[in-house]
Amino acid sequence: MAADPPRRQPTLDEVAERAGVSRSAASRAINQAPHVSRATRAAVERAVKELGYQPNRTARALATQQTGIVALAVSHDAPELFADPFFAQVIVGVSAALEDTELHLVLCLASSGRGQTRLTNLLRTRGVDGIMLMALRGDDPLTRIVRQAGLPAVYGGRPLNFEPQWYVDSDNVGGARLATEHLIGLGRTRIVTISGQTGTEVGEARYRGYREAMIMAGLIPYGMAEGDFTEAGGAAAMKTLLDSHPDLDAVVAANDNMAAGALRVLAESGRSVPADVAVVGFDDLDVAERTQPPLTTVHQSIQALGKEMTRMLIDLIAGRERTSLILPTRLVVRDSA
Amino acid sequence: MAADPPRRQPTLDEVAERAGVSRSAASRAINQAPHVSRATRAAVERAVKELGYQPNRTARALATQQTGIVALAVSHDAPELFADPFFAQVIVGVSAALEDTELHLVLCLASSGRGQTRLTNLLRTRGVDGIMLMALRGDDPLTRIVRQAGLPAVYGGRPLNFEPQWYVDSDNVGGARLATEHLIGLGRTRIVTISGQTGTEVGEARYRGYREAMIMAGLIPYGMAEGDFTEAGGAAAMKTLLDSHPDLDAVVAANDNMAAGALRVLAESGRSVPADVAVVGFDDLDVAERTQPPLTTVHQSIQALGKEMTRMLIDLIAGRERTSLILPTRLVVRDSA
């Protein structure tokens, strides 16, 4: 089945023998440990080179009790949702952070019951040194599983109703505030918001940011409709708001997809953006550049999120102290506001 | 650093002791091996339950010489390109196939030199039982690395200039033929094509399919411009073709992104689709449903690709015979042709 004859990899014993030293000495030399004479080190290095030796990962893991593997678990109702570019961005960030370590990444799509069982096994059998979790709801069984495993765990975003000990999150409140303040600075006062699901932390946080900014400016939160983070949901919410608040002059959408939906409905209703109604989104996904007009939006770096989660996990595994992290967001001004 | 006191997992010895049997007996009972009395099995099962025992993955791996891990390596010039939904689809397929096995997936973004080194190490240190490779160019150093590792390896798609022993590929030639024949069936004769990079197997194969269909219908391949699989590239190619063949009446694009670019340029040039010019794409990505008009395109299931690759790899690891696989494509007729 293997492409080449499965010629066994040389072992440490063989290296030691060839170098004329003991296995312990060889091990020490290979691991750059102290208490190795120059001569020994040189002999071992030569033997390693000649034999093409590579220490066996599994054996080392068994001895050190460290697998050199971290898990990234993505929990989602339907595995198809994994296709969201969001996760790809996270993975790119994670990989970047892993790049200058010896760690490898196992990816767990833990949506189904089967997937969760597999993940549980992986943790309980000590198959990984630590884990990163994304897209959890507060009541997700994964949180319990992870807690029980007693392994370092870093959350991406905060589940609702549960503050993990270690997490990395975008500053959703601050971002929404930024967006709203921008509109206020433009002289808008009848500012409504299209929120995400109120059952999610992101949804709640961005809504909170909008409210805070309004109140701090002495304005009343003018109107709100709940969306579901999709283009269609944004469109529906926009219609509702146009009915209830026909004189609105700006809208803060909790993400770009919904903002795109809102733009579509506004165009259909004959309002011009940004003249009649200013719109700002959130996320700064690709779609934001392609809407008509291009979307002013709040930028958050998903890659950075993945990278920081990974760095944090690495530190935790190494036993270093860490505290949770909230990543800044910034406003990207285009034409819609 | 761990959330809970790192209370050691119970070991097989402890289970054996508690069950009042030897370690070997306990091992046999746990692994459903034969030669275990009902009494022993029951005692062991009870002990396992009481202790919450889970065999240590690493120790087992060392003894069996099987890690229970497979790698999916993605080689790409820039890690950002990983954000292409294509890979997400592959991963979903792979995960689905892995779901009813004990195998786990490690994901390797092996674009950079660092990434390649890491992958090489993973293979040479026997960190995985097998590997799947995607998006390779024929001269990719990975092919050599993988060959040397002597591990079961399955390719997704065929690199140019090199036919791997085991691969799963979509029927690109057949798909492009299907698309072209559809246009011919519609009575079009001045059919041009926007190809992918000629340096890629996919690009070449789809171009070949177009040519074959034309020739078999007694038509001459009317014109060709090379794109790069992006929307912008497709647009540029379309402009070129409109200049050189102003009377063209149909275009076969080697993927949906380029087809979308072509549609845009056609609209700008005042031609109506499909009345003046019929357009068909390839891939059936989400974008195909959202173009104006919705795109007739060749559907290939990327998830199926991932799934089949994984099944093949599992078989190879188990020592079963397998031969490469070419997955069918089918035409999805929408409005653009």
Next chain:
DNA sequence: AACTTTCCTGGGACCGCTTCCAGCCGCCTC
């Protein structure tokens, strides 16, 4: 009742590496 055969059993080697520890050596100090 003696002798196979069958089924279980536990002992122990082994997978390949890390790491503790006692011992050895050379060198410095007084």
Next chain:
DNA sequence: GAGGCGGCTGGAAGCGGTCCCAGGAAAGTT
């Protein structure tokens, strides 16, 4: 020149499983 101190060294005990094998008990055969 004896005692002390460090740096290296190899032996051996681990990490936590799998699995071969010899042997013992129970069952079946004459």
